[in-house]
Amino acid sequence: MSEVFTKSMARNIYYGGSMFFFLLFLALTFDTMGEVPKRDNHEALTAQVALGKKVWEENDCIGCHTLLGEGAYFAPELGNVYKRFGNSTDAIVAFIKGRPANGIPGRRSMPQFNLSDEELEAVAAFLKYASEINSANWPPNIQG
Amino acid sequence: MKYSSQAVAKLYFIAAIGLFVGQILFGLVMGLQYVWGDFLFPAIPFNVARMVHTNLLIVWLLFGFMGAAYYLVPEEAERELHSPFLARLLFWVFLVAGALTILGYLLVPYARLAELTMNDLLPTMGREFLEQPTITKIGIVIVALGFLYNIGMTILAGRKTVVNLVLLTGLVGLAVFFLFSFYVPDNLVLDKYFWWWVVHLWVEGVWELILGSILAFVLIKITGVDREVIEKWLYVIIAMTLITGIIGTGHHFYWIGTPEYWQWWGSVFSAMEPIPFFMMTVFAFNMVNRRRREHPNRAAMLWALGTAVMAFLGAGVWGFLHTLAPVNYYTHGTQVTAAHGHMAFYGAYVMIVLTVISYAMPIMRGQEASDRRSQVMEMWSFWLMTVSMVFITLFLTGAGVLQVWMQRYTDVPQSFMVVQQKIEIFYWLRELAGLVFLVGLVLYVISFFVKGGEPARAADTADTA
Numbered sequence: 001m002s003e004v005f006t007k008s009m010a011r012n013i014y015y016g017g018s019m020f021f022f023l024l025f026l027a028l029t030f031d032t033m034g035e036v037p038k039r040d041n042h043e044a045l046t047a048q049v050a051l052g053k054k055v056w057e058e059n060d061c062i063g064c065h066t067l068l069g070e071g072a073y074f075a076p077e078l079g080n081v082y083k084r085f086g087n088s089t090d091a092i093v094a095f096i097k098g099r100p101a102n103g104i105p106g107r108r109s110m111p112q113f114n115l116s117d118e119e120l121e122a123v124a125a126f127l128k129y130a131s132e133i134n135s136a137n138w139p140p141n142i143q144g
Numbered sequence: 145m146k147y148s149s150q151a152v153a154k155l156y157f158i159a160a161i162g163l164f165v166g167q168i169l170f171g172l173v174m175g176l177q178y179v180w181g182d183f184l185f186p187a188i189p190f191n192v193a194r195m196v197h198t199n200l201l202i203v204w205l206l207f208g209f210m211g212a213a214y215y216l217v218p219e220e221a222e223r224e225l226h227s228p229f230l231a232r233l234l235f236w237v238f239l240v241a242g243a244l245t246i247l248g249y250l251l252v253p254y255a256r257l258a259e260l261t262m263n264d265l266l267p268t269m270g271r272e273f274l275e276q277p278t279i280t281k282i283g284i285v286i287v288a289l290g291f292l293y294n295i296g297m298t299i300l301a302g303r304k305t306v307v308n309l310v311l312l313t314g315l316v317g318l319a320v321f322f323l324f325s326f327y328v329p330d331n332l333v334l335d336k337y338f339w340w341w342v343v344h345l346w347v348e349g350v351w352e353l354i355l356g357s358i359l360a361f362v363l364i365k366i367t368g369v370d371r372e373v374i375e376k377w378l379y380v381i382i383a384m385t386l387i388t389g390i391i392g393t394g395h396h397f398y399w400i401g402t403p404e405y406w407q408w409w410g411s412v413f414s415a416m417e418p419i420p421f422f423m424m425t426v427f428a429f430n431m432v433n434r435r436r437r438e439h440p441n442r443a444a445m446l447w448a449l450g451t452a453v454m455a456f457l458g459a460g461v462w463g464f465l466h467t468l469a470p471v472n473y474y475t476h477g478t479q480v481t482a483a484h485g486h487m488a489f490y491g492a493y494v495m496i497v498l499t500v501i502s503y504a505m506p507i508m509r510g511q512e513a514s515d516r517r518s519q520v521m522e523m524w525s526f527w528l529m530t531v532s533m534v535f536i537t538l539f540l541t542g543a544g545v546l547q548v549w550m551q552r553y554t555d556v557p558q559s560f561m562v563v564q565q566k567i568e569i570f571y572w573l574r575e576l577a578g579l580v581f582l583v584g585l586v587l588y589v590i591s592f593f594v595k596g597g598e599p600a601r602a603a604d605t606a607d608t609a
Contacts, residue, residue, distance in 0.1 A: 007372060010379035011306075018386035025390045028409065032337070035403040040333040050330040057270025057328075058258040063191025068400050069477030070336065071272055074178070074190045076560035077477060101186065108181035108561070111189045113255070130332055136407070138399035140474060143557040 039134035052126025055119045077144030082131040089124035147218040149225035154508045156211030157501045163204035170197040175575040195275045203242045208497030215504045216361045221302025234290045241283040274325045288319040306375040307357045314353030321345045333401035344393045352385045355496045362503045367435035377427045384420035407469035414467040418460030428452035441513035443522040447499035454491025474552045480544030487537040516597030528584025535577040543570035
């Protein structure tokens with residue numbers, strides 16, 4: 001770089017630029033916080049859903065699955081699993097409950113987490129809640 | 145080594161390399177589980193192996209960053225480290241806490257670990273990359289504060305170079321944004337939104353300041369180019385990093401229930417995120433071409449140039465591939481993401497830590513550079529690891545493109561597991577490339593113990609340059 005462009009100019013671009021864009025990011029975040037309640041399905045956020053989220057977290061479900069596309073890529077997307085399972089929390093409960101403890105020979109299988117009935121219902125309710133968040137029409141189809 | 149307290153870095157580097165080996169072994173386990181579904185099941189299910197793989201990566205990179213800081217901050221500040229004792233103490237605290245956490249993942253079911261560590265008091269577990277028990281997270285904060293105090297006091301009392309100030313900014317940012325890992329709202333949209341304040345603002349924000357300052361330090365040392373020139377480049381690169389990368393966070397806010405204007409903000413700004421990485425490549429090659437001395441450590445120079453190139457390819461090019469919202473609509477959460485993640489982390493952060501280790505380790509062991517045979521082996525390991533990572537990335541990209549084609553971008557979408565079986569060949573090839581990576585890593589470790597060949601000598605060629 002030529003002598004016309006000095007180190008102090010570079011430094012000012014760094015300080016000014018990063019400060020400006022960080023403040024812009026904060027402003028956008030502030031606006032986002034105002035907009036999110038229109039899309040986030042918070043009306044459905046019951047105590048049961050909150051418990052379901054905790055069950056989801058304390059069994060590290062994100063270690064295999066994606067949820068709204070984020071997580072691991074080893075097992076199916078669950079952001080829309082409620083819809084994929086025919087809008088049925090019972091189907092979700094039955095699936096989780098029915099996993100064989102020793103897996104399926106040669107194939108990927110979900111572990112048996114030995115959840116209580118209350119936890120099973122809660123995690124299914126959480127997945128129903130997640131499926132009703134307005135995710136800008138993502139995923140593209142029912143297969144997730 | 146100019147200051148004896150710089151030697152604390154050695155501990156950190158050794159731990160980093162040890163944990164790196166563990167990370168790769170668990171990567172191979174996961175790779176095998178992709179094609180041999182019940183491998184080690186139910187003893188080590190995939191999610192456990194993945195936690196170990198990703199958490200070891202984060203921890204060993206943090207060891208690497210801390211080691212780099214302990215090595216270069218005193219040299220830049222031109223004084224001894226504020227407290228070498230504190231540095232050694234925090235090393236053992238961090239290592240023991242890290243080891244206990246990993247053992248916890250492996251030895252008890254995750255839900256039991258949550259119970260044992262009283263996750264109920266302040267639930268923070270079970271989010272991707274931030275799976276550590278709350279008590280471990282608190283430990284990380286304490287170690288980070290002690291570390292920042294030690295580094296900060298050294299910098300404040302000494303010469304304030306641009307390298308030191310940028311490094312300190314990056315490290316403070318790392319600690320500050322980690323605090324968002326304690327915010328886990330029930331609302332999934334808010335949870336995801338602020339989770340990215342840790343993950344994105346780390347790897348596409350403040351970590352790049354750490355990367356840039358370490359690279360600048362090593363280039364100053366091995367090329368002998370005037371510090372003023374290098375510091376100007378550093379400012380421009382990190383300016384572009386933050387100008388593009390902060391709003392670029394928006395590329396994670398397309399499909400998580402956030403307003404749709406993020407599709408514009410995220411696409412436009414993250415499309416510019418490759419720019420600072422491209423500048424970094426131009427910068428590194430420029431400085432090496434304009435070098436005023438022939439440093440005997442050829443391996444360190446190779447790592448430095450390799451970092452610049454691979455960071456550009458992995459973070460820049462592979463990031464751009466799927467960052468535009470209309471593309472990301474189909475690729476989001478597929479193997480394309482995995483491909484990008486692997487090459488970006490390797491190219492940017494693994495390689496910069498290996499660069500500074502390559503430069504500093506011989507000096508801490510009493511040589512300006514390793515013996516020739518040791519360097520040759522280290523360079524072999526560079527090529528084996530780097531080329532196999534390119535292939536891992538290509539195979540995962542192939543898997544991802546086919547996955548999108550069969551599962552997403554089609555009128556007759558097939559189910560996830562059906563598609564996974566159809567793309568199995570790519571997972572086998574990826575595992576094969578992973579084994580080559582392991583061979584490279586073993587050679588890398590062995591290279592520290594190889595002696596002989598012509599002794600490495602410094603040849604000052606300032607007059608011929």
